[in-house]
Each structure stands twice: as structure tokens, then as C-alpha cells.
Amino acid sequence: MAIEYRHEITVEDYNALRRSVGWDPIEPAQAKEGLRNSAYLICALDGDNIVGHARAISDGGYVVLISDVIVHPDYQKNGIAKTMIQELMAFFTSRLKSGQAILFNLMAAKGRESFYKQLGFTERPNETVGAGMSQRYTKA
Ligand SMILES: CC(C)(COP(=O)(O)OP(=O)(O)OC[C@H]1O[C@@H](n2cnc3c(N)ncnc32)[C@H](O)[C@@H]1OP(=O)(O)O)[C@@H](O)C(=O)NCCC(=O)NCCS
Numbered sequence: 182m183a184i185e186y187r188h189e190i191t192v193e194d195y196n197a198l199r200r201s202v203g204w205d206p207i208e209p210a211q212a213k214e215g216l217r218n219s220a221y222l223i224c225a226l227d228g229d230n231i232v233g234h235a236r237a238i239s240d241g242g243y244v245v246l247i248s249d250v251i252v253h254p255d256y257q258k259n260g261i262a263k264t265m266i267q268e269l270m271a272f273f274t275s276r277l278k279s280g281q282a283i284l285f286n287l288m289a290a291k292g293r294e295s296f297y298k299q300l301g302f303t304e305r306p307n308e309t310v311g312a313g314m315s316q317r318y319t320k321a
Contacts, residue, residue, distance in 0.1 A: 190234055195216060195249075202251050221239070222235075223236070225252070225256070232256040233252040233256065235262070243283060245286065247266070267300070286313075289302075289304075
């Protein structure tokens, strides 16, 4: 399987990929802004087909939030997500100066903790930190 990687995605492809794993699409104008303002974005292609995506939001300093890690079900278990996360992390760590640090955060989907542990992430909660938390608001 000859997978290629690039750094742009259309809103249509992004939402199609979300749907492929059972996630709700994001309202198109919001999706466009979110993709445009991401600090780093990578997607995987098989020919012209987008089969994977991951992106990161950053404060430009210490904090990075990894979001929307998705691989189309037909392409899972081929190491595509691992490659995308490694590329994403390398993008940020390669810019660090000596003595600087960076904190990668993500909300693991249920059952995906072991995947991220293999990539060096620490599961929460543990004896020192609490669980990650989130809140979703939808305007009526
Ligand atoms: C989670 C997800 C992104 C992983 O994508 P993926 O490309 O299948 O991930 P990888 O192939 O890099 O690794 C997944 C597993 O396949 C294994 N794997 C990798 N290459 C493999 C290969 N050639 N043969 C068999 N297994 C392989 C990995 O070891 C890993 O094992 P694990 O399940 O024990 O963690 C994908 O399942 C997905 O999109 N799920 C739905 C959306 C979702 O939950 N996203 C995560 C949000 S936090």
C-alpha cells in the first residue's frame, strides 16, 4: 500500500473522513476555520483518496492539543495513525531550543489508550493527575 502524506484537506474530505468512523460532521464554516487555524495538519492519501487525518492546535509555546486523529476503517492497522502522530510530534519538537519543553495533550477515544501509550503518552487519571475533561456547547 503506497500511502502518501500531505498537509492540506478540504472541508468535504475532512467531514467524509469523520463520517467514515461514525463521528458527526462539523458545520462547514466552523470546520474551514478550524482546519485553517490549525498549527499543523497532516493527511494520508491512497492515490487521490484521503484515508487519514490528524491535526494540532498550538499556543506557539509550550502547549499543543492533538485533535481529529482519524484513519478510514478500510485502512486501519497499517501504521498510518502512528506515522501521522510521529510526523506531527516531530514538527513541534524539531523547533525546540535546548532547555525548552513541550506538552502534547489529547483526549483519547474510548479504548484507544494503548495506541497512544505506545507513542509515549501517559494515561489519565493516575496517582498524580486527574482525568481529562471536556464540555460541549451547541447554540440552539
Ligand atoms: C485510532 C485510529 C486513528 C488508529 O489508526 P490506525 O492507522 O489503525 O493506527 P495504527 O495502524 O498506527 O495503529 C493501530 C494498531 O494497529 C497496529 N498495527 C500497526 N500496523 C500494523 C500492521 N501492519 N499490521 C497489524 N497491526 C498493525 C498497531 O500496533 C496498533 O495496535 P493497537 O491497536 O494495539 O494500538 C483509528 O482506529 C481510527 O480512526 N479510529 C476511529 C477514530 C478514533 O477513535 N480516533 C482516535 C481519537 S483519540
